[in-house]
Amino acid sequence: MSGKPKLRRGARVFRGHSEEGSGSGGLGSVLPKHRDPDSHGLTQSRKIVISTVSLVTLLLIGLGNHMWLQETEFPRRSSHLYAIMAEYGSRLSNYQEMSNLVNYILKKLREDQVQRADYALKSAGASIIEAGTSESYKNNKAKLYWHGIRFLTYEMPPDIILQPDVHPGKCWAFPGSQGHALIKLARKITPTAVTMEHISQTVSPSGNISSAPKEFSVYGILKHCEGEEIFLGQFVYNRTGTTVQTFELQHEVSESLLCVKLKILSNWGHQKYTCLYRFRVHGTPGEYP
Structure with a gap:
């Protein structure tokens, strides 16, 4: 009889201990949950402080670098940049002047060299x-034949000398x-005044x-082109x-x-023909015919 109560008491102690263990386990499970908000808040505060300090540090470093560049490096670089801009600006100005000069020369070359009206x-x-003009030179090489019949010639008419198209072969012979x-x-x-024009030897297909x-x-x-001839001059x-x-x-x-008559008295040695490219007449306008 006396042993049974002890067993019950031990059982109670065991149960109590197990309850305390479960209670302590519950408290341990509660205490961390109760401390977590404090630790999380502390972590967030640290992050904010560290971020703020880092940002201020970076700003101070950037400000220092800016002041250093402004005092030392930037003025030198800016002055070098200005020197480069001035140099290339001068080159651009010279290029523009050269371009204007080239355009002026080309314009003069395109203009008529005589700068007188051609009547x-x-x-x-x-x-x-044609009644008062010599016959044209007959060149068999300048003819095309079809079954022995000539149907086309390449002979230039006399009025070719009154046109500005001066190219090799474009002459009256x-x-x-x-x-x-x-x-x-x-x-x-x-x-x-009168003007005579001929091609140069350098562009002549024959070389002369x-x-x-x-x-x-x-x-x-x-x-009216049928009266007396008045001598105006002889030239070479x-x-x-x-x-x-x-x-x-x-x-x-x-x-x-x-009316004006042009008389050719000699050429520069060709035995078969003489070739005229262009002839101009200048003067002071009178009344219309």
């Missing part, structure tokens, strides 16, 4: 009077070294310009000179003329 220009109304062309001008003028005119004379014709075209050569007339006329 023997076909497009302005001048023409060749007449037999031998002497010939003439009667020109009706675009309007009545008092002639003052022996067919170029050498000595020539100019006459004015009165009474220099084949080694410039391609465009202007000659001032040696004799003046007292009245306006509508």
Whole structure:
């Protein structure tokens, strides 16, 4: 009988101990949960403080670097940059000046070199009077045949000398070294000068310009191209000179003329023909015909 109560008491003690163990386990499970908000808040505060200090430190470092660049490196770099800009600006200015000069030269080259009105220009109304002009040179190589019948020739007409298209082969050829062309001008003028133009030896397909005119004379014709011939001058075209050569007339006329005769007296050695590229007549305009 007396042993049973002891067993019960031990059982109670065991149960009590187990309850305490469970109670202590419950308290341990509660205490961490109760301390977690404090530790989490402390961690967040530390993060904020560390972030703030880091940001302030970076700002101070950046400010120091900025002041150092401003005092030392940046002025040197900016002055170097300004020097480069000034140098390239000067080069750009020189390039612009050079470009303007080149454009001016090209413009002058494109312009007419004589800078005088041409009253023997076909497009302005001048023409060749064939009745008072030499026959053209007949070249069999400049003909096309079909079954032995000639149907096309490449001979240039006399009025080619009144046109500005001066290219190799674009000339009027007449037999031998002497010939003439009667020109009706675009309007009545008092002639003052004439211009003869020929291709240069460097662009000639044959390598020479022996067919170029050498000595020539100019006459004015009165009474609508059928009257008396008035001598205006005799000249020599220099084949080694410039391609465009202007000659001032040696004799003046007292009245306006509508027609001029060009007489070729010799060439530079070609035996078969003489070739004329362009002939111009300059003067003071008179009354319209």
